[in-house]
Amino acid sequence: MKLSVLINNYNYQHYVSDAIDSVLQQSFPVDEIIVVDDKSTDKSAKILKEKFSDHEKVKLVLKNKNEGQLSSFNAGFIASCGEIICFLDADDLYKENYIAEVVKFYQEHPECDFLFCSAEVFGNEERIASCYNNTRDLGYSRIATLYKKAWVGHRTSTVSMRRHVLEKFLPLPQQEDWRIRADDCLVFGASIVGARKFYLAKPLVRYRAHGNNNHYGQKQKRTPEYLDKYKQAVDHLLGFLAEKMSYPSNLYEQAHIEFRTIPKPNEQEFNIYESIIDKSELLVLNKLSRFLSIYIHFISRGGFLSLVRIKLLWLRNKIQQFALRLYRLPQSKTNTTA
Structure with a gap:
């Protein structure tokens, strides 16, 4: 060598x-x-x-x-x-x-x-x-x-x-x-x-x-x-x-396959691939099948607790966003009335 x-x-x-x-x-x-x-x-x-x-x-x-x-x-x-x-x-x-x-x-x-x-x-x-x-x-x-x-x-x-x-x-x-x-x-x-x-x-x-x-x-x-x-x-x-590698524009369709090449993915890596799939132009059923693929791989490699934490953080953010919209709604109506 x-x-x-x-x-x-x-x-x-x-x-x-x-x-x-x-x-x-x-x-x-x-x-x-x-x-x-x-x-x-x-x-x-x-x-x-x-x-x-x-x-x-x-x-x-x-x-x-x-x-x-x-x-x-x-x-x-x-x-x-x-x-x-x-x-x-x-x-x-x-x-x-x-x-x-x-x-x-x-x-x-x-x-x-x-x-x-x-x-x-x-x-x-x-x-x-x-x-x-x-x-x-x-x-x-x-x-x-x-x-x-x-x-x-x-x-x-x-x-x-x-x-x-x-x-x-x-x-x-x-x-x-x-x-x-x-x-x-x-x-x-x-x-x-x-x-x-x-x-x-x-x-x-x-x-x-x-x-x-x-x-x-x-x-x-x-x-x-x-x-x-x-x-x-x-x-x-x-x-x-x-362009040099002649990659197609829909390479995101293989994101779940690439994720599974990581034997023990961490939270950051999981988030990256979940985001790629989520923001892709795939049909809903195709997205779901790919989400399932990366969830199973992540959990089977010891990422169950990490996945629970990720989803709890996601839920907390959604609740905070919803609460913020409710808080702003009365103010918006008041301003409109004024």
Whole structure:
């Protein structure tokens, strides 16, 4: 199983060497490390050439134009040849057993197309960033992504996937839309092209919080204009990939089937698929049969109490809405009379 690590770098002269060294010092050796420098304005390129230009496992891709993170993913993937592709941001680190754990997981789970793990945040803050409490088979998520923008993944440096998955959507042309946070392209793209995803509940990656992260910790910069532009970029990406895959407009009809690929769905996942079915254009009887399908699967996988809680919350909301309408009715009549 040949394995490639893609490192994307822009102006991380103080960190990029450590990132590369963290890969070279793995307990299980990788086959190649592709380092893409996105025309950094600091000394990154000089450092990379001096330290790694002659290294047999390190391939440098020094771009002559700054085009953003997605462009680096595109260039790195084109330059790679691994069957498994791992991603690493230049300011993060792999723990020494990361690659060994990833290889073992793919070997033991041949059905796994896309794997992400927990991360140990260090630097300006210290914590374990986990997505779930336990290792999970998350099934398929193309319908949940297309209709509800479900984001089934984690930070760039925690992500790996099989080459055949990436071949279905990289390179992507929307480079200007994704100069930063292009890990969304990896997460959304893998889901839409039909990757079966798994989560490994081990903090095998060290995520550096240093105040200059391009996206993490930059909430103050997320203006309404930025959020609107981001929404447009996501819509454009999802539409492009759906067309590329030639998906029909009524893919929602298979939502109940996709839901059942999740062995032990949680409440959030149940709510997503219930909403897709509820808001679909299916006839009432077809909706009911699909509701029944996801209810049975959810309950049979230990979700009975969760389902009861969901329905009680739904009933409470309905009662509150009804009470609010009753409260407003006399006021409305009074205003009309006046």
